[in-house]
Amino acid sequence: MTGAGSPLPLRSRLRSLRPTAFGADSAGERLERIHRSPNFADGVFQNPVGSRTRPSGASGLELAKVYFQKDARTRRAPSGAIPVHPTTLADLARPPASGLRLTWMGHSTVLAEIDGRRVLFDPVWGERCSPFAFAGPKRLHPAPVPLASLGPVDVVVISHDHYDHLDLPTIKALVSTDTVFAVPLGVGAHLESWGVAPSRLRELDWNESTEVAGVRLTATPARHFCGRGLRNQQHTLWASWAVAGPEHRIYHSGDTGYFPGFRDIGAEHGPFDATMIQIGAYSEHWPDIHMTPAEGMRAHLDLQGGRPSGVMLPIHWGTFNLAPHPWAEPGEGTVAAADEAGAGLALPIPGQPFEPTGDAVPDAPWWRAVAVEPAGGWPVRPEPAIAEVIAGAEVGADLAAGTRETGTAGRAEETASSA
Numbered sequence: 001m002t003g004a005g006s007p008l009p010l011r012s013r014l015r016s017l018r019p020t021a022f023g024a025d026s027a028g029e030r031l032e033r034i035h036r037s038p039n040f041a042d043g044v045f046q047n048p049v050g051s052r053t054r055p056s057g058a059s060g061l062e063l064a065k066v067y068f069q070k071d072a073r074t075r076r077a078p079s080g081a082i083p084v085h086p087t088t089l090a091d092l093a094r095p096p097a098s099g100l101r102l103t104w105m106g107h108s109t110v111l112a113e114i115d116g117r118r119v120l121f122d123p124v125w126g127e128r129c130s131p132f133a134f135a136g137p138k139r140l141h142p143a144p145v146p147l148a149s150l151g152p153v154d155v156v157v158i159s160h161d162h163y164d165h166l167d168l169p170t171i172k173a174l175v176s177t178d179t180v181f182a183v184p185l186g187v188g189a190h191l192e193s194w195g196v197a198p199s200r201l202r203e204l205d206w207n208e209s210t211e212v213a214g215v216r217l218t219a220t221p222a223r224h225f226c227g228r229g230l231r232n233q234q235h236t237l238w239a240s241w242a243v244a245g246p247e248h249r250i251y252h253s254g255d256t257g258y259f260p261g262f263r264d265i266g267a268e269h270g271p272f273d274a275t276m277i278q279i280g281a282y283s284e285h286w287p288d289i290h291m292t293p294a295e296g297m298r299a300h301l302d303l304q305g306g307r308p309s310g311v312m313l314p315i316h317w318g319t320f321n322l323a324p325h326p327w328a329e330p331g332e333g334t335v336a337a338a339d340e341a342g343a344g345l346a347l348p349i350p351g352q353p354f355e356p357t358g359d360a361v362p363d364a365p366w367w368r369a370v371a372v373e374p375a376g377g378w379p380v381r382p383e384p385a386i387a388e389v390i391a392g393a394e395v396g397a398d399l400a401a402g403t404r405e406t407g408t409a410g411r412a413e414e415t416a417s418s419a
Helices: 011-015 028-037 059-070 070-075 089-093 170-173 188-193 260-268 293-303 329-341 366-370 386-406
Strands: 100-106 109-115 117-121 155-158 179-184 200-203 208-212 215-220 240-244 249-252 274-278 311-315
Touching: 028 208, 100 179, 100 274, 109 249, 179 208, 179 215, 179 240, 179 249, 188 200, 188 366, 200 208, 200 215, 215 260, 240 260, 260 293, 274 293, 293 311, 293 329, 311 329
Parallel strands: 117 155, 155 179, 179 200, 249 274, 274 311
Antiparallel strands: 100 109, 109 117, 208 215, 215 240, 240 249
16 A cells, blocks of 8 residues: 555655665565575575574573673673774785785774785774664774775675674775675675675675685685564575685684584685684574684684694674673683684784784783783783783774774764674
8 A cells, every 4th residue: 555645655665764774685686596596495595504593582581681780791891992903004015924914803804915815804894883873882992994094905705794794884985996895695785785886796605606806705604694674584695705815715704603514614615724713792592693712613623624723813702792791701712712722823903914824923812901800810821922912002092093083984973884
């Protein structure tokens, strides 16, 4: 039924009122391709193994109680300013001596310089991971460097369409560049609605690959879900990514619960010089869609054929408060898991470039200087140069705060980032 005097159906008028950040639904050939996907059944994309994506009614009430506990709230945030590294354009313009360099910008955002090419994973420079500028999880630290200061990027890789991975203000800023976007099937509809030309999209189903500037990118399975609007139809795919250059291989997990498929991904595309693994925002209330630190380390070992080779970079933590666990717990848990496995671990502060195959991989638990100390104190572990790391980072925090208003991160008043 249409309203009196209205030439448009009610559904069309309601769709026109929804926030731009919600993105767009797939249609036409894109929708037909989704329906043909071997990973699409019963009207939705399916996980590799069964998964519960949201708490049940009973566990939801328990979760609400945890969020309102005073002590738990205190531990979910840092006690001081999170340090950021004073990364400069000159730092990033200098080629990595080894041919591979990673710069973790916080949460799941990583700039990977691999064999002369630049790959930017899940770029989020917005102030909030939310469709709204006035509500939703807000950054706990500034973006370490303005987006414009990164220089040219060959390809932007998106793992899935949740707001803390697909950020409208950041995409808007990248529209004017020449970068290519590699995205899971269905996510291209969002990007096109925000101004990205179809010719710049490489939209992949699981186990499909594309080559950009001599780097091969493969969308690999993950155990998660999707959705940006009020009605999440599960019509956009989620993915992890294997990236291979002429000399190096890297892996980005996106968001995922643990599943046996990591072994298959490693056998097909690994071993990797570095893995970027989600280890934060987990909870017993949603155990199937995010990994704990121990599960993240298990995934890293699976990807490396069961051997503690390569370097694991923990991601999806530290920047946004998205779960009931203490803020520092993902970092501490990952350190413990790596020590037990004898695995190489990279622990850069946000914005600190490092070369995974080099001799100076940062491994100090920097967060301890700005976290609420647990009862009984921190676990005993050698912490070489942690004071020097924090001291140098304080300069970067001041620098980032001063330049932030000129970068994408300072444009939250134009449009909110996703959560």
